[in-house]
Amino acid sequence: MNPAAEGTVYPDVTFVVDPVRVAAFRQVFGAAAGVPPTFVTAAEFAAFPQVLGDVNLALDFSRVVHGSQDYDFARPIREGETLTVRARIDSIRTKSTNGFLAIVMELLDADGELVCTARSQMIERGAAG
């Protein structure tokens, strides 16, 4: 990873909270109703290809494991609504041979109001040996 990519803001991505997909997600976790809070990950993965494809960042996804995740909701997500996902690189750190990438994504509703802030830390593990 390139530490100079810290602060990068990616173009907004649109994510529709598809009820069929929410139902599939619920089924995985045996949930009866509603939008599971961690369904936000699906919105993150709508914007994540931009991070993966960022040649300036040069992240090697094959060596990435998930370090931590935090979701902060201003309000619950509603099935069927369209959200805007705004992703940025909050920080990039290196410790030993591992790289630590902190990504913040904001989910905004049709009125531009914040619905959820998703903070994740990805660890790019150093090459074996």
Added chain:
Amino acid sequence: MSRSFDAVEIGQELPVASRTVTAVDVKAYADAGGDQNPLHQDDAFARSVGFPGVIAHGMFTMGHMASAVVAWAGDAAAVTRISAQFRAPVFMGEVIEAGGRVKALDPGTRSVTLETWVRLRRDGAVEWPIKKGEAVVRLS
């Protein structure tokens, strides 16, 4: 309708929710969540990057933790915050248990802070894929 705030006390424990992690469930999770990293589906790939076999997504483990929180709160919409650090891998066939306890109460917003965790037993020892998770739920 969520659980009533008035009946909640500090120290109260969530019922422990256990499930066996299977490749079928992890594939279903990858399709629903959108993370198709081969680390979670391809044993040969997982070995090539230093794991003994495929591991579950951290978000699979956190999703299980979240479902335990939602089941206790009684409403997915009650969750205003949830967080986890992923500390240990989870392999296929392992049984993960999610639980938690009430850590703090905020009568002003009728919100409850839960400390949450996911554990498993491996080779006679207890591992903590999530040791210090946290969730805040706003109750009725």
